[in-house]
Amino acid sequence: xxxxxxxxxxxxxxxxxxxxxxxxxxxxxxxxxxxxxxxxxxxxxxxxxxxxxxxxxxxxxxxxxxxxxxxxxxxxxxxxxxxxxxxxxxxxxxxxxxxxxxxxxxxxxxxxxxxxxxxxxxxxxxxxxxxxxxxxxxxxxxxxxxxxxxxxxxxxxxxxxxxxxxxxxxxxxxxxxxxxxxxxxxxxxxxxxxxxxxxxxxxxxxxxxxxxxxxxxxxxxxxxxxxxxxxxxxxxxxxxxxxxxxxxxxxxxxxxxxxxxxxxxxxxxxxxxxxxxxxxxxxxxxxxxxxxxxxxxxxxxxxxxxxxxxxxxxxxxxxxxxxxxxxxxxxxxxxxxxxxxxxxxxxxxxxxxxxxxxxxxxxxxx
Amino acid sequence: xxxxxxxxxxxxxxxxxxxxxxxxxxxxxxxxxxxxxxxxxxxxxxxxxxxxxxxxxxxxxxxxxxxxxxxxxxxxxxxxxxxxxxxxxxxxxxxxxxxxxxxxxxxxxxxxxxxxxxxxxxxxxxxxxxxxxxxxxxxxxxxxxxxxxxxxxxxxxxxxxxxxxxxxxxxxxxxxxxxxxxxxxxxxxxxxxxxxxxxxxxxxxxxxxxxxxxxxxxxxxxxxxxxxxxxxxxxxxxxxxxxxxxxxxxxxxxxxxxxxxxxxxxxxxxxxxxxxxxxxxxxxxxxxxxxxxxxxxxxxxxxxxxxxxxxxxxxxxxxxxxxxxxxxx
Numbered sequence: 214x215x216x217x218x219x220x221x222x223x224x225x226x227x228x229x230x231x232x233x234x235x236x237x238x239x240x241x242x243x244x245x246x247x248x249x250x251x252x253x254x255x256x257x258x259x260x261x262x263x264x265x266x267x268x269x270x271x272x273x274x275x276x277x278x279x280x281x282x283x284x285x286x287x288x289x290x291x292x293x294x295x296x297x298x299x300x301x302x303x304x305x306x307x308x309x310x311x312x313x314x315x316x317x318x319x320x321x322x323x324x325x326x327x328x329x330x331x332x333x334x335x336x337x338x339x340x341x342x343x344x345x346x347x348x349x350x351x352x353x354x355x356x357x358x359x360x361x362x363x364x365x366x367x368x369x370x371x372x373x374x375x376x377x378x379x380x381x382x383x384x385x386x387x388x389x390x391x392x393x394x395x396x397x398x399x400x401x402x403x404x405x406x407x408x409x410x411x412x413x414x415x416x417x418x419x420x421x422x423x424x425x426x427x428x429x430x431x432x433x434x435x436x437x438x439x440x441x442x443x444x445x446x447x448x449x450x451x452x453x454x455x456x457x458x459x460x461x462x463x464x465x466x467x468x469x470x471x472x473x474x475x476x477x478x479x480x481x482x483x484x485x486x487x488x489x490x491x492x493x494x495x496x497x498x499x500x501x502x503x504x505x506x507x508x509x510x511x512x513x514x515x516x517x518x519x520x521x522x523x524x525x526x527x528x529x530x531x532x533x534x535x536x537x538x539x540x541x542x543x544x545x546x547x548x549x550x551x552x553x554x555x556x557x558x559x560x561x562x563x564x565x566x567x568x569x570x571x572x573x574x575x576x577x578x579x
Numbered sequence: 580x581x582x583x584x585x586x587x588x589x590x591x592x593x594x595x596x597x598x599x600x601x602x603x604x605x606x607x608x609x610x611x612x613x614x615x616x617x618x619x620x621x622x623x624x625x626x627x628x629x630x631x632x633x634x635x636x637x638x639x640x641x642x643x644x645x646x647x648x649x650x651x652x653x654x655x656x657x658x659x660x661x662x663x664x665x666x667x668x669x670x671x672x673x674x675x676x677x678x679x680x681x682x683x684x685x686x687x688x689x690x691x692x693x694x695x696x697x698x699x700x701x702x703x704x705x706x707x708x709x710x711x712x713x714x715x716x717x718x719x720x721x722x723x724x725x726x727x728x729x730x731x732x733x734x735x736x737x738x739x740x741x742x743x744x745x746x747x748x749x750x751x752x753x754x755x756x757x758x759x760x761x762x763x764x765x766x767x768x769x770x771x772x773x774x775x776x777x778x779x780x781x782x783x784x785x786x787x788x789x790x791x792x793x794x795x796x797x798x799x800x801x802x803x804x805x806x807x808x809x810x811x812x813x814x815x816x817x818x819x820x821x822x823x824x825x826x827x828x829x830x831x832x833x834x835x836x837x838x839x840x841x842x843x844x845x846x847x848x849x850x851x852x853x854x855x856x857x858x859x860x861x862x863x864x865x866x867x868x869x870x871x872x873x874x875x876x877x878x879x880x881x882x883x884x885x886x887x888x889x890x891x892x893x894x895x896x897x898x899x900x901x902x903x904x905x906x907x908x
Binding site (some may be wrong): 221222223291295302305356359362367370371372373374377378383384385499500502503507508537538539541544545547548552555556558563 | 864
């Protein structure tokens with residue numbers, strides 16, 4: 214057999230700064246590649262393009278708030294999927310869980326909007342949204358715990374069931390009839406709209422998600438339940454051996470995950486959109502998987518990874534409108550950056566050494 | 580009265596992209612790779628075919644198009660584009676051992692964006708003088724049916740009224756089933772997907788099998804995108820027109836319990852469920868949305884049933900979704 218050029222071995226824990234240096238280098242390299250791609254498409258110089266992206270995301274105070282709002286929502290969904298991921302339950306059904314949360318919120322606003330005062334209605338909305346999300350996440354968890362049904366595929370399918378459910382209710386509740394959309398709910402009475410804090414429409418969302426980030430960080434790292442999640446994630450057998458009821462942990466964690474997704478739906482429908490469509494979740498359920506994974510399932514790290522993706526999305530939106538390109542351009546850039554980040558993890562967990570010759574030092578080629 | 584003679588051909592035409600996608604994904608999953616990038620790959624396959632056809636149509640005056648080349652260029656574009664996507668997926672998950680779910684989702688983001696971007700900007704980028712991408716000339720070659728399709732009545736319409744890619748889809752599904760079930764290569768491939776450590780010990784080159792299965796699978800799935808644009812959509816690219824069919828193809832893999840030959844009839848069933856609402860007399864628009872839920876609900880039921888019955892031959896490949904690193908056994 215031919216001798217391989219490189220020898221691979223698993224690294225011992227890298228110091229955190231080295232790991233982040235590798236990730237930083239990967240992002241930088243990805244930005245350079247993205248710059249080249251954009252230049253090829255637009256003929257502008259890459260520096261000007263990144264300037265455009267920056268103004269697109271942070272140019273005016275309205276844009277900053279928009280970016281913050283998007284950041285908060287993406288972060289909320291990412292936080293929601295994290296407990297499940299920590300126990301290696303691959304929930305890619307966040308999209309659907311957010312949607313049913315939003316649907317429950319919209320249902321309360323439409324059906325109870327003129328019957329209940331706001332101070333009762335809003336708690337009812339919160340309960341319904343969390344419950345709807347929890348049920349949507351709990352169903353696959355139940356089958357996973359009882360019969361080991363593949364959760365990735367199950368949660369994936371639940372997304373589309375949720376989408377069609379929303380499509381059904383959109384037509385049931387459409388205003389005006391035949392328009393195929395609901396429009397702004399309770400436009401005149403504003404009943405069921407979440408309160409505006411400090412004159413900023415998006416302040417509430419940002420605050421709620423900020424608190425949630427802290428709480429979840431503590432829950433995952435310092436609570437007994439968080440510890441049980443980590444043990445189940447590391448090894449189901451060990452968990453059983455030390456007396457953790459694995460199926461209960463799975464169901465409990467997914468109920469939590471689903472409920473938090475429902476919260477994101479509540480914030481979307483009750484807090485900012487005041488309407489619901491089949492695209493209300495806007496792909497955040499899928500993006501959240503990547504955000505959470507890139508941050509190594511660490512809630513604080515997710516602030517940065519979601520900021521990166523939101524910045525790319527909003528920035529490339531600006532590029533596409535300025536250069537009259539199609540607005541899917543952002544997805545291409547996001548994809549390229551993700552590939553680099555995904556690829557660089559390898560160089561964090563493994564060591565490459567040249568098999569023969571004097572080259573004993575680490576090779577770091579991304 | 581339910582008009583089966585018009586319903587079935589339309590169900591078949593809906594089913595063929597799903598069949599391509601699910602055959603490709605089945606091969607991939609048999610090697611232990613859960614490629615959630617398939618929806619993106621099908622977009623890339625479609626748009627690369629469109630780019631090939633577009634460049635050819637622009638280069639040659641309409642009257643002088645050569646039928647063979649008009650089919651060859653889109654096919655090559657499609658296969659090359661989707662093979663590259665498969666290669667990228669393998670490089671990240673097999674060589675760099677990245678998480679398969681994350682890689683797949685990133686590929687879908689990228690692929691759908693790639694398709695929509697070039698679909699929307701191709702005309703501007705090439706500076707062509709046409710209002711929209713409508714490749715009707717190329718499409719007509721793809722849609723050419725057997726000569727006796729029109730003369731044999733209902734039989735002709737049910738069996739012979741499709742373009743050649745539809746028959747290719749069926750042939751590929753049968754071939755894949757045969758290879759998986761009756762050849763040594765198939766046996767090795769399944770071993771890799773079930774238990775790579777054992778396969779490795781038996782002297783099977785894990786990385787090579789994973790690469791080959793995933794890239795071939797991606798190319799097959801990419802053809803589904805090509806079929807959709809060139810045959811089903813008459814050569815007109817519309818952004819997001821392909822919709823969520825890629826995910827439906829992944830659903831179909833589960834529905835067929837990882838058997839491509841079962842996929843032939845199942846894909847037609849799925850296609851039928853997908854468009855059933857158009858043929859039902861109900862005037863209630865809302866109910867139609869619920870009918871569209873059927874393929875997914877049916878898939879969930881199959882998924883749950885197979886896990887409850889727990890028959891060994893009906894399970895997903897054992898190491899599905901896991902990267903393999905020899906030193907980690």
